[in-house]
Amino acid sequence: MICHISTDYYSRLERERGPHPSEQMIASIAQGLHLSLPERDHLFRLAGHNPPPRGAGSEHVSPGLLRIIDRLDDTPAEIVTELGETLRQTPLGVALTGDTTRYVGPARSIGYRWFTDPATRSLYHPDDHALHSRVFASGLRAMVTLRGPGSRAAHLMELLLARSAEFRAVWDEHEIGIHYNGVKRYAHPEVGALELTCQILLDPDQSHRLLVYTAAPGSESHEKLRLLSVLGPQRTTSPET
Structure with missing residues (x-):
């Protein structure tokens, strides 16, 4: 299985x-x-095959990260690549954001979906949309600089420049190093507003990140996460090519 x-x-x-x-x-x-x-x-x-390349382009999750995420069934968590492509999710992670491993092509990157699929934004607090745009553009700029021309990051940049006027406007600001303040605000269709803290564990060999979302004990968001764990992953996300 x-x-x-x-x-x-x-x-x-x-x-x-x-x-x-x-x-x-x-x-x-x-x-x-x-x-x-x-x-x-x-x-x-x-098996008579050449091994896939290691490093940033690899999607093979290390055993260490897998062992950690396997023990987080009661917590929203996901493992993502440096381009924001989801490789693994916990059940509560799926309940929070939908199954984001189902996407194919450039839409696997949440940064790409953010600028090309309006439905992606419905899960996040409207007041934070501008910050999300800046964070995604800034992060992609860093990856394009790091990986260089011809990289997957550069390909995503070219696609977004061609397909999104908003991305072009944000990209022209030349911002770098834009980050969240540690809290992400969600507008979940089942449980409503959520404020979650995101902790990140980095696998430097594979450039994979384990993102773990928690709420302060006793807070309204904490109770809503408990409710969400009961509701389960009822929402589905349609794949996009």
Whole structure:
């Protein structure tokens, strides 16, 4: 189940009776088994494939981050790439924001969705929309500078410059280092207004971030998170190409 393949298919692989596994299948098995990067690379070579590149472009989540997020079932949390692409979510994370792992193409990046899909903004307090725009543009500028021309960050920049007048206006401000004040305000369709503190744990080898959202004990937002855990991930998010 955690490898997203059937028991029958996995059993046939173990008996060397199944079809030769694709690179995508090997990546799924490696992630499901919580392999380290050296173990993942060895598995790829055993299957006759070249291992995927390591670093910022990798989507292989480290076993350490997986062990942490697996123990956060009662907390909204997610693992994201440096471009804001969600790789893993806790159940309460899905209940908070919807399943953001379902997106494909450039829409996997929340920064891209922010400027191209108006529905993305409905989850956040209207007074904070301008700050979100500045944060996303500033963060993307830093990534474009860090990764250089031809990078995935540069490709996202080019797409947004072509598709969003607002992004072009914010981009022209040349801001860098814009951050949130530690609190994010949500307008959740089921439980209403939420104020959550975001704590970040960075995996420097993979440039992945574990984002954990909490509310002050005894606060109204804390009680609403408890209610949300009961309601569960009822909302769905439509994938965008």
